[in-house]
Amino acid sequence: MAIVVVNPGPLTLVEDLGRQGWASLGLSPSGALDRQSLRLANLLVGNPAEAAGLEILLGGLRLRFVTASTVAVAGAEGIVTLNGAEIPLNQAVRVAPGAVLDFGAPLFGLRYYLAVQGGIDAPKLLGSSSTDMLSGEGPAPLKSGAQLGTGRVSAGNGLVSGTASVPGPGAGAGMGALNNAHVLPAIRRAPDPGRAITARVDRGPRADWFDDDSWRRLVSQDWTLSPDSNRIGARLVGRPLTQTRLEELPSEGMVLGALQVPPSGLPTVFLADHPVTGGYPVIAVVRRTDLDLLGQARPGQRIRFLG
């Protein structure tokens, strides 16, 4: 075993890019809320983008590395230390055997992503090691004293096994790292909690269940992220939207990013662990590429929709 969890912090989960395509069985896609940050962290240490890493909510995590490794931290920004010395974020960092990695409370954003060379080795369900907080599938949240294994790494820095890398047609063994280098995403700064996050929205299937003023209200006001938010949904507080069709909606399929509006008129944006069906009308859907930012929004942060 390569890593010991000394303190898990408030909530640290194993996440990769999730398991899409199983909604018809009742399973959420799950996976990292801020996918681009996990991808970046993975690529920095030479992992395939879809390798499993840790999603660290609000810091507080302390890990002791039994064996030497290389790690990268992306996503939220705060003080992360290795044996007490601050390490740079968004960079690969060598870790000596016995070293202790500590995550301080983030100053910007909400969730750190830690990639470890070789990827976190955890059981897979339908090709993914992601923890799904709605269904309880996937690895349990990290606990003190738990030990984490990592995938094996070859001498050439490419992965030998232990992750679900599926090479494209014609891609030879060992091409992964080379290909990865070409798609290293730009570093995106974590959102400033003092400023509004802007997310683009498109029309949802039940936009016509609301009065004409509701769309205007949706896109013109600053919403506030409620502290009740989690990996299932980002709950918003603001001036409520007004539903005009009041009949019961038979449960229907829900997409990632759906803004579902319960009778309170206050929308919830469905995030990675969202239920696959729901019975409240969806007025709008957040663009997939803007969901990463919502995963970094802090309770009380302002959110603006562009549509």
Place this chain on the structure above:
Amino acid sequence: MWRLNPSPEVLGSRGGGSRGSGGRILLPCGDSAFLVELPELTAVVAYYRGLTGAGASAGVSAPRGIIDVVPAARTVLVTFDPEAIRPSEVRDWLESAEPAYDVASSGREVTIEVSYGGPDLAETAQFLGMGEAEMVKLHTSSAWTAAFSGFAPGFVYLVTTHERLRVPRRNTPRTAVPAGSVGLAGEFSGVYPRSSPGGWQLIGTTTAALWDASKAEPALIRPGDLVRFVEA
């Protein structure tokens, strides 16, 4: 041939007045999904079978780039990867798909052994105005169709061709229904894949694993499947 509404603008009209003759209506759902609305559940099941190829996992007959095909009570949600397939191609696929109404020739058949005698068996039979043995016979002799999942992974809402087993939910849901409980509620029958709260009338139990995360196919029953209950 069913007609779909050609543009989202038409769909904005209240009340769905632009429904095509077959009752299929395409609703916008962000930049990488469509929601297809159908008149009733039988049409949903047939359309889902038509899209996915007889109840197998989505993707068997779906074009490349389709991610999920999710049936529900009155709708089928189709999500796709806009980098792999154009929305217009998805729309064409959804418009041209033929519903598969012939239940016998499509879908897998799943048999579930049930020990009848759940805590609500007597009360439910009484509500339906039949004896317990008669109700069990009706439950085992009915052909059930897996309509859609929900509630928990592996939980599938099963429907049949008659309404003689239609019962209301319990007034007070149980806080813990054991895994494997076989229940009735409304027009549906179903099996609890795990212990959870629930308000269905419990008429038996099965030892079958409805959800086994260690398997490549974790769900015993998938939408589109035929299900038969037999006495254990």
